[in-house]
Amino acid sequence: MRQGSMKWRYLKQGIFLWVVRIAALIIAAALGGILFFIFVNGIGAVDWTFLTEPPRDSMTAGGIMPAIIGTVYLTLGAVLVAMPLGVTSAVYLSEYARSGPAVRFIRIGINSLAGVPSVVFGLFGLSLFVVYLDFGSSILAGSLTLAILILPTIIGSAEEALKAVPQTFREASLALGVSKWQTVSRIVLPNALPGILTGSILGIGRAAGETAPIMFTAAAFFTTRLPGSVFDEVMALPYHIYVLATAGTRIEETRPLQYGTALVLIALVLGVDLAAIVIRSYIRRKKRW
């Protein structure tokens, strides 16, 4: 091999390695930049009053307490509905399903559901829950809409958690003359539980950050009242940011509130995500099988 050609090959490799590193760097910088910018500009606005008081003076002052409460209600409602549905779906796919057209069909359904745009979920929630079932714009309608939105996420992670339970556990149980259902409920589910919970936490993070699905189904522009029932409208953090940033007459004036709300939302969503990621890697490391 000629000396020159070898040199050229290594030069190409060097350029390639740098291009790849720069790509990774740009992505890391984008995340870091966005987080840093929101943090620096938002931290000044966030204090105890901001977190515990309702907005004042046509939302140009005061806090965001109703929006925090609203987001918590909507999110918990969504997870409470989506988790049982998602886990049972995953149990079917991982424990009972035998490969065939039915399973293929279900998988297409889940993948398609995962691909439905969030604003279409909003339209659907409006049409079915708000109008047809007459729930009105409410926590109930918003939670149900978000529940369907996060269902594929929860199914996916629950299935992964179930698949991670070693096959030998199932065999051992079945060989003892324990029925399939008892094996699933006594051995498979308990061992998959940490993973299933992690997946549900990720679902919480996803639901808390969504705006478009709750715009027409649950979110109130402004209310100081805390919800009294599931049929009440609520404020929500993502919608609050959108409203403050686009719909006021004093957009510039309320910038600090916008940054502050964005910071609280990011802290909530990423805090939840980070918790899930940490728990997951802890489970993986600690696993005794």
Added chain:
Amino acid sequence: MRDGDIIVTQDVNFYYGSFRALTGVNISFEKNRVTALIGPSGCGKSTLLRLLNRMNDFIEQTRVEGKVLFEGRNIYDPEVDPVEIRRRIGMVFQKPNPFPKSIFNNIVYGPRLAGGMSRTDLESLAERSLKQAVLWDEVKDILGQSAMMLSGGQQQRLCIARALAMKPDVLLMDEPTSALDPISTAKIEELMEGLKKDYTIIIVTHNMQQAARVSDYTGFFYLGRLIEFNRTGKIFTTPDMKQTEDYITGRFG
């Protein structure tokens, strides 16, 4: 069917998809005896073992032809409940597979789910099973601790005790010592000798010395067929078939 036989297979064929893994297997297992199944890997011996308590039900796209008679009843009859069969025909696997539960809860897992036992019943059952599996003295003070902390050999004896706690008639063992060290292996072989009084044991092994040491009867499988079935003493000294002799003397396999 001889009088002392507990399991008899009649013309059993077994398919994975379109691949025939067993062809025309006729074999009888005598009660309270140890029968070893030997042969090169892929010969069908483990497949046959799993077929005897319907563990093959859980593998997709498999098919059984012929009959497997357990106490005279075909276990592949549609009315037969496979769960009931597995309670009476226990199984120990190649790798120790305790549940991530306490030692005590491992042992009583099966009986507790089968129902009808009090706490004291379960406790005496656990003691009895662990004694039968010669593990009691080692674990009697740590029954509440996780089974995952035991050594590999102890785990395998725990799995045997767990199977015995169901009070089965037959114990199927699928290469039960292949993942263990020689000392643990010796312990388990010794244990099998004692279990013979109360149980029928069918063991798959690729260790011919083991088959010679522990079994009363031996079946030699090759390419999905039962080539020879004889008293162990006979098969290891003067086998009837040339193929058996070749395998035993190490000329192939």
Added chain:
Amino acid sequence: MTRSFREKLIRKAFFGFAAVSIIFLLLIILFLFREALPTFQFVSIGRFIFGMEWYPTYEPPEFGIWPLIVGSLVVTSFSTLIAVPLGVLSAIYISEIAPPAVKEILKPAIELLAGLPSVVLGFFGMVVLAPWLQDTFDLPTGLNIVNASIMLAVMAIPTISSISEDALYSVPREFKEASYALGATRHETIVKVIVPAALSGISTAVILGMARAIGETMVVLMVAGGAAAVPESIFDSVRPMPASIAAEMGEAPFRSNHYHALFATGVVLLVLTLAFNFIADYVSHKFRETGSATL
């Protein structure tokens, strides 16, 4: 046999729960069409899709969503141009090059990027990117195609990167070793062996990333500028379909023509994204059936 009957029943029950995803999908389609179909009593399908004027509140109103469709396609295409190289290259970096310590940080970082709420990205685009674009290029507004495409790319990158990484990771070791053993450099092995073997998975990643971008709402609502006209330059404002729906649904009177037309826009959007998903599904299954040998 009572026990096996009970087991069968349990199995059926689980099947029923697993089928809810399909039921929800059908419900979404059904209820969208329910509100969308009346649209075609006052405007033909052809004029709706290919009409150049979207003036839903004028008198007389115009319901042509062609500018909105073009807006969606334009921002999706440009964001893909940005997101694909960054997403795929970062996947190559993570899967083949990064030292373990960097990988430990970069992988969760990309997951966190995927977790950033879209409204926050839209907000960032509004308050940071828009003024910068406006000043740098001396534009009337920084809320335009470029801004929306960049922020959409940020949303699509995690999807593209993580799915591509899975595809690269599952290339058999033997391929790599064979290549090194033949004297290829790392660069040559990656470009000539690993990437081609993972190409189908990477294509799936790109299609799903595009589906994510075309369906994304808050970013285009906040930073695309909102002009319902076919753009002439990348610095023009556009009004992609999701932005139009989100911005106007709040003001459209219940069951008015405008309301129905927005649902019809939702149907068009849904059909487009489902098409992307089916293509992705097809590509990834094709891959599984034939393996990478055909590449």
